[in-house]
Amino acid sequence: MLFFYCFKRHLSSKRALALCAILLCVLLLGGCSPAPEDTTQAPKVVDSYVINGQVSGSMTRLSGRVTAAEKTTLSFEVPGRIETLTTDVGETFSAGEPLVQLDKQRYRLVLGQREAELREATAALNEKQQDHQRHATLAEKGYVSQARLDTVKAALESARSRQQSATAALDLAQRDLNLSTLSAPYDGSVSQRLAEPSERVGANQPVLEVISDRRGFDVEGSVPETLIDTLVTGSRHTVTLPALGNTELDATLRHLGSQPRSSNDYPLILHLAEAPEGIRSGMTAQIQLSLPANSQAPGVILPMTALVYGEGERRHVLRVRDDMILEAVPVEVLALGEKQVEVSGELSAGERIVAKGTEFVRPGQSVSLLGQGPQRFH
Structure with a gap:
């Protein structure tokens, strides 16, 4: 329309005709431009877990390791x-x-x-x-x-x-x-040899590590800070040794550390009442703590892989909102198991969290659930 308007009004002007021709070419080229591509990124598919409900004081299993109750390093003076x-x-x-x-x-x-x-x-x-x-x-x-x-x-x-x-x-x-x-300072066995014959050794240089048979065995582990106030030295608990057919053994809490290790876990030492045949220092153990009723704050059981570790030992999980957007929910670890963890935080039964692959997603990201929704093929 612009071209014909110019042609009618300025028919005698060559300059106007040239201008109208240029405008017409621009309009024609603009009409041939390709449509903009859809750059929207497909939602990340995640494996999720639905929170079953709350528990109180039921998650008391810890991992530990068997050690000799009396051990020492021998060296020459x-x-x-x-x-x-x-x-x-x-x-x-x-x-x-x-x-x-x-x-x-x-x-x-x-x-x-x-x-x-x-x-x-x-x-x-x-x-x-x-x-x-x-x-x-x-x-x-x-x-x-x-x-x-x-x-x-x-x-x-x-x-x-x-x-x-x-x-x-x-x-x-x-x-x-x-x-x-x-x-030998006592009856026992050699746990490690640190020198060889014909080797020159200095004073106080470790030569042998030995363990005693006269005082039995201990089980060393770590307990979360939330359970420190519920444990008393001398209290009785149960230890299971997977290598010996999951035999349950009575154990007494002998020591509870006052300084935390990594992740605010405190060391504890349980002494075994009896040493079963075949027990050796270094074996893995499962510790079942006997806690008083209502001694632990309510928490929820989640897969161990759902925990996300942030800076400064802070932990959180990734909750899937109704709009399929991830949000971080800070949590506090109450107890650790082999494959599960008990945490406290602003979580409720029925909510869905990312169960695996938390390292590949981030808060605010749009996701879809594994096994649900349309499948995408590339």
């Missing part, structure tokens, strides 16, 4: 080269049994030198004692001055000190010779 080390990992021993021996030649030579020094110091002391006795007799008759007697007495005291020093040096040499043999 003197340096040297290992001459004998035949004890290996898992082998048992009796209290006082030699486990490792250093080369004793050097310590025997030092002992012989100290014995000779002691004999020499003892002979010198005897000589000074006799000299002092003679001078004391002469001093009584007035043949020796008091100053001379004092000089002889001082020499006697010096000889006595040298003899005492030589005696102490001999005792130390004998002690070092004895310490070149590493003996």
